[in-house]
Amino acid sequence: MKNTGRKSDRLRIIMLGYMVRGPLGGMTWANLHYLMGLHSLGHQVYFLEDSDSYASCYDPERNVMDIDPSYGLKYAGAVLERVGLGDRWAYYDEHTSQWFGPCAERIDHICAQADLLLNRAGVNPLRPWLAQIPVRALIDVDPVFTQIRHLKYAASMTYARQHTAFFSLAENIGSSRSTIPDDGLPWQPTRHPIFLDAWPVTPSAGKGSWTTVMQWKSYPAESYGGVSYGMKSESLTPYLNIPEHSGETFELVIAGANSPRRMLTERGWLIKSSREMSGDPWVYRRYIQGSKGEFSVAKQGYVTTRSGWFSERTAAYLASGRPVVTQEAGFSDVLPVGAGLLAFTSLDEALAALAEVQAHYARHCRAARALAQEYFDARKILPGLIEKAMQGIE
Numbered sequence: 001m002k003n004t005g006r007k008s009d010r011l012r013i014i015m016l017g018y019m020v021r022g023p024l025g026g027m028t029w030a031n032l033h034y035l036m037g038l039h040s041l042g043h044q045v046y047f048l049e050d051s052d053s054y055a056s057c058y059d060p061e062r063n064v065m066d067i068d069p070s071y072g073l074k075y076a077g078a079v080l081e082r083v084g085l086g087d088r089w090a091y092y093d094e095h096t097s098q099w100f101g102p103c104a105e106r107i108d109h110i111c112a113q114a115d116l117l118l119n120r121a122g123v124n125p126l127r128p129w130l131a132q133i134p135v136r137a138l139i140d141v142d143p144v145f146t147q148i149r150h151l152k153y154a155a156s157m158t159y160a161r162q163h164t165a166f167f168s169l170a171e172n173i174g175s176s177r178s179t180i181p182d183d184g185l186p187w188q189p190t191r192h193p194i195f196l197d198a199w200p201v202t203p204s205a206g207k208g209s210w211t212t213v214m215q216w217k218s219y220p221a222e223s224y225g226g227v228s229y230g231m232k233s234e235s236l237t238p239y240l241n242i243p244e245h246s247g248e249t250f251e252l253v254i255a256g257a258n259s260p261r262r263m264l265t266e267r268g269w270l271i272k273s274s275r276e277m278s279g280d281p282w283v284y285r286r287y288i289q290g291s292k293g294e295f296s297v298a299k300q301g302y303v304t305t306r307s308g309w310f311s312e313r314t315a316a317y318l319a320s321g322r323p324v325v326t327q328e329a330g331f332s333d334v335l336p337v338g339a340g341l342l343a344f345t346s347l348d349e350a351l352a353a354l355a356e357v358q359a360h361y362a363r364h365c366r367a368a369r370a371l372a373q374e375y376f377d378a379r380k381i382l383p384g385l386i387e388k389a390m391q392g393i394e
Helices: 025-040 069-082 102-113 146-150 154-160 232-239 242-246 261-266 281-291 300-304 310-321 347-359 361-375 376-390
Strands: 012-016 044-050 057-059 064-066 089-093 097-102 116-120 135-139 163-168 210-216 221-223 228-229 252-254 269-273 293-296 324-327 341-344
Touching: 012 025, 012 102, 025 044, 025 069, 025 281, 025 310, 025 376, 044 069, 057 069, 069 089, 069 341, 089 102, 089 116, 097 102, 116 376, 135 376, 146 154, 146 300, 154 300, 163 376, 210 281, 210 293, 210 376, 228 300, 232 300, 242 347, 261 269, 281 310, 293 310, 293 347, 310 324, 324 347, 341 347, 341 361, 347 361
Parallel strands: 012 044, 012 116, 044 089, 116 135, 135 163, 210 252, 252 269, 293 324, 324 341
Antiparallel strands: 057 064, 089 097, 221 228
């Protein structure tokens, strides 16, 4: 059905994401929050993914990246079936010019009748069957670095300009509060939704470890205008000795061959294998729910620009009723801090926040869930996102 302009319309929505190629728990939930939220609102939602032209498929069993989507296809099918969307997805493999998944035979019709395309993260090419969709919203989940790529690489900007609406998880983008480089696109702030029904509060006695899931270096640091914008490795450096200073237990699920696991262990950090803890969305969820809370940093580029970025993973901790102590990246401009969510800009502030949570743990657990309900509920966030994307479309 085509959009009639009424805000209450139930739309046919196609979401582009990353699940077949990246069959890992955290990345899977980043897609599911949108899909399950849209479905619960009554929209007819479909998940599409594209191999692109390079070796993009990760197989955790073989620990290889190649062009074989077999593992990911089985994984995505099982996950989407479990959440009630088992008949709403398809995968295009450029290497064999084949469609896979339950919608493979109907994809032309589905795209021709679609009202809205939500392109989360911009990691799928916009094929002709997608370019015909009248409203195409790009959701930037890696602010600062996205804008720099657009400014430095013509192909990236050409890709972005195929969209009709632009949203960023940098909630300070385009304001005087942030120094994100301006790429000239009309970005609007958005917030990552959490489908709260899938993330219930679980009891906690306040024991266990402060945890997080992270990549040491997602990719090389970027530079623009004489300024360097770095990764989490730069952000974590001032806090490497926090296990010793705080007396708390800290655990990292860390990915990347370049991760300095031995150094971190020597500093008192417990290290978990990312393949073991994040290879399945339900194991990933149990890991978060079994934590005392989250202690985390943000990419240095997010922090130095005061971007207003806030992690979907961190919001999932809040939804689970787990307090969060995390590095300030400008999110306190739009979110309340001090109860359930505590921000820090220095080691002393981080230690004080940890001590505060320890002293009033139950109160911070309750505040964490309340904050998630007020500020991250998919049923509150997604209608506004859709309305803004559809503005001006007859």
